[in-house]
Amino acid sequence: MKKDLNAKLTRGAQRTLDAFFDATTGLLATTSFTDISVNALCERAGYPRATFYNYFEDRDDLLNYCWTALSDQANLSDLASSEPEHRVDTALDAMADLLESNAELLRAVLEHNPPEGPLFSSLHMFIEGRAHEIMRTCVDRDRFDLPADLIADHYANTVMLVLDWAYLRGHTLTREQLHAYAHTLLGGVE
Structure with a gap:
């Protein structure tokens, strides 16, 4: 930009x-x-x-700006100060809030743009990048004998997978289910 x-x-x-x-x-x-x-x-x-x-x-640059503008609506400022065991839930909730607060727009966009198309590929890349950035700054490095960036990638990909499943692929999940899915998938790390 x-x-x-x-x-x-x-x-x-x-x-x-x-x-x-x-x-x-x-x-x-x-x-x-x-x-x-x-x-x-x-x-x-x-x-x-x-x-x-x-x-x-x-146009792609404008689209990245739109993703940034939408993501700024999510309140992730307190993520780093939250307890390590709650950080995934906090990040997942903030991103879910963003998607839910724009649900009508998301539904309309999905009608004209398939989830496997270029628009959602761009969104996936943006969310994965943002989630990685967030998780990298919040990973409790003392808990793991792995590089922080590797753990951040794992967390970011898992958060994206759960959000994609619930909001882009149309599987209705409660917040408790979102959290449970993420924790189950992250079970090998947490």
Whole structure:
């Protein structure tokens, strides 16, 4: 992305990013990602193509921004301070909250974008990367005789697997079931 999201954004820059986010999510609810053009995004957002390219490299870059904007809604700030035995549950709950709070959008997007398509491949990669980053900073390194990055990959992949099963593949699970599935799958490490 051409804008540094860690830097303070001007109101105008934030308005522009919000407009492209809204345009993307609005179009994804009615159209396959592969069929959405930069022109359609710009028309829906109300900005010229030059503005789009001032902010984003391409549609995939915009999509990564959308994933980041959605993930910022999840409250993961207290994850590192939680007890090690509750960190997986805390991360799983935060990501599940995010998916549930956007359930209507997710359902609409799923109607036009199959789970095995490029949109959800991008989402999978984003969630796995974010989960890995979160888990790597929270892994209790003293509990295991394994590299922290390897453990983080294992945790991140397991969290993603359970979320995918419940929210993208349509298996309705309670929070208790989500936690139980994750803990059972992680049983070899925990």
